[in-house]
Amino acid sequence: MTATAAATGQRRRSTRPRDEFDPTPWPLALLCGAAGGVCALLAFPPYDLWMMLPVAITLLGAGLLVRSAGLALLVSLLWGLALFVPLTHWAGTYAGAMPWVALGVFEALYIVLFGLLARTVMVRRGLCLSSALIVSALWVGVETLRSTAPWGGLPWGASAFALADSPLLNLAPWIGIAGLGFAVALLGQLLLFGALAVLGRRRRGFTGFSGVWPFAIAVAAVLATVVVPHPLNRAPVERPSMTVAGIQGSMGAIDPVSFTMPDDVFANHLAVTRDVIERTASNGTQLDLIVWPEDSTGWDPREDPDLARQLTLAAEDAGAPLLVGTQVRVGDHERLNQSVLLTPEGTSPYAYSKRHPVPFGEYIPLRDLFRTLTDKVDLVSLDMIPGEEVGVMDLAALDQGQDQVGILICFEIAYDSLVHDVVDDGAEVIVVQSNNALFGDTHEAVQQLAQAKVMAVTSGRSVVHVSTVGHSAIFSPEGRRIDFVDHWEQGALLADVPLRTGITPAVAAGPWISVGLSALGVLGLLAALGTDRRALARPARRRRGD
Structure with missing residues (x-):
């Protein structure tokens, strides 16, 4: 190495920043x-x-x-x-x-x-x-x-x-x-x-x-x-609101052995629905949609004439369709987690199947492998399979109103891609059906409610979050809490929910x-x-x- 090269290397080493902290x-x-x-x-x-x-x-x-x-x-x-x-x-x-x-x-x-x-x-x-x-x-x-x-x-x-x-x-x-x-x-x-x-x-x-x-x-x-x-605050409001009732019937604790819903879940939600119908009838409020939470009817009411009759009668008395959460068997080993619309005419023209089942909670990936580690995998006896269609319900096409309602089930509200999908497909409001009874007195329910608020603001859509046992709430597109029912309480959300059609930069991106x-x-x-x-x-x- 020449003296010039050595000197150049020495200068480089001496000027290189070191020992910053x-x-x-x-x-x-x-x-x-x-x-x-x-x-x-x-x-x-x-x-x-x-x-x-x-x-x-x-x-x-x-x-x-x-x-x-x-x-x-x-x-x-x-x-x-x-x-x-x-x-x-x-x-x-x-x-x-x-x-x-x-x-x-x-x-x-x-x-x-x-x-x-x-x-x-x-x-x-x-x-x-x-x-x-x-x-x-x-x-x-x-x-x-x-x-x-x-x-x-x-x-x-x-x-x-x-x-x-x-x-x-x-x-x-x-x-x-x-x-x-x-x-x-x-x-x-x-x-x-x-x-x-x-x-x-x-x-x-x-x-x-x-x-x-x-x-x-x-x-x-x-x-x-x-x-x-908020970027949508200056946009013209073409469709101001729709009147929604979210039913939180509450119920007893889930059996920790059979992992099944208690028998009173349907009766409790029906009773709260009847109370809402009486209240709205007395003050002249016309409902546009009644929402029950995830798992609120147990297994598919379309396969149970008695359940279907009671739900249809409630929808008829309310003069509004009723969106319920249910489970649908697929063969001997699988199921769908569905949101089903029941109309006053006794039809069920729309059903959304949950697109993002939760691994280890709603289905067991690599079941045979994980069974060698723990027998807890058998608590999930029927694997939930994902739906394929984005959950946007066009009430106008179903002759049930003029609104487009986006539907997500439980944990799906935490995935921004799923929220973006329903907004991109035309949803003017987002309904989230959840069954937080699965998590008892833990903080899961209040954490999920925070996710609903964040997604309401991000998407520029009102979010109607309805749970079997709470927390249930309605958030405006700006994140304002419009109505609320606390954990383990029996009650209903009832509000004129703001509708939006504009797209936020976050969703557009x-x-x-x-x-x-x-x-x-x-x-x-x-x-x-x-x-x-x-x-x-x-x-x-x-x-x-x-």
Whole structure:
């Protein structure tokens, strides 16, 4: 090597940024992981401390700034377990502790994946705006992966669902579920930059009290979202409302051995329906639609003349069709979860079959394999098969009104792709039928209700969420709660529900927001892998007194 080349190499090495921040001591890193997961849990219902989610991501980021990738893995796992094991406690109501904990551990592995990828970017690129954008995009990518794979994924615990009571929800119709996840992760990165600077852990960029600036930017960004308008508010309202009654009949506990619905479920819902009919008749209100929840009739009323007669008579007295939830056998080993419309004329012209059955809850994938691990798989004796058609019921075509009603069943409200489908197919309002009795006194019901509110704002559609035992509620397209029935109460939702036909930017973009952000994360990761820069302080280069 010539003297000139050696000098050039020396200059390159000397100008390469290094030692940007000090690594987090391993005990503190582990504490950040566990505490961060707890903070994330507190962001979701029933605690609703949404501002703890950016703090949780900040703590995760701080815990990842360690020398060892193995330690970063453990930090990420602790964070994921502290969030997902208690968040999915409802999964053990009837199946027991083993499936519940297995679900929590499996979901936590996605946080491990994010942690290792994020650490790579932060260590190789340092803490700068570009790395913050890449890490936030990776957060979206991993959430998207978790919501789609395997077996259709499970979006429970997605960042957006912690924001039901946050001003950030005003961004939802503009940037969608993926955009909200990106915004929360970016806030977490800003808080991380500020915290490291104020605590004296940074050596470049924001240091010391200059770290107040990232805090100020984060707070200002949140405050700015308060005045973000809903994109459909300025659109002309051609179809103002439809009058809907949502029936929450409530019932006794589900038999934990047979896993069957109690005998009083049909009678309770019929009694509440009769009460609503009397109320509306006395004040002159004309109903457009009556909605019963998922599983409210047990097996198919079209196969039971007595049930069909009682439902038809109720629809006739109300002067409105009745949408019920039922189960339909398909052969000896399968079933459909259906929403069936019954008219005052005694016909059933429309039925929607749930398109996204829940793995391990409504069907068992690889049943023979998982039976070798636990006999709990046999609690699901009939595998639910998916429907094929998007659930949009055109009441005008059925001579039952002039409205187009989108239909989703239970967990389907958590999947933004399914919500987008019904809106794209013309739904002016979305009805969600659910049976939260399956989860007892856990927090599943209130968490699902938060999902309904978030999806109402994202889609620009009113959401009528009706459960057997609650919580039931109607949300306007702006997220305003119009009516509500509490958990385990017997009652009815009754309201003029706003209708909308406009399309929000989030729905118009479809999957491309999540695809674009995920691609940004992957490209940024690949670029980081192409450099040998390391922003962590190394022992050999530490100055005395540091």
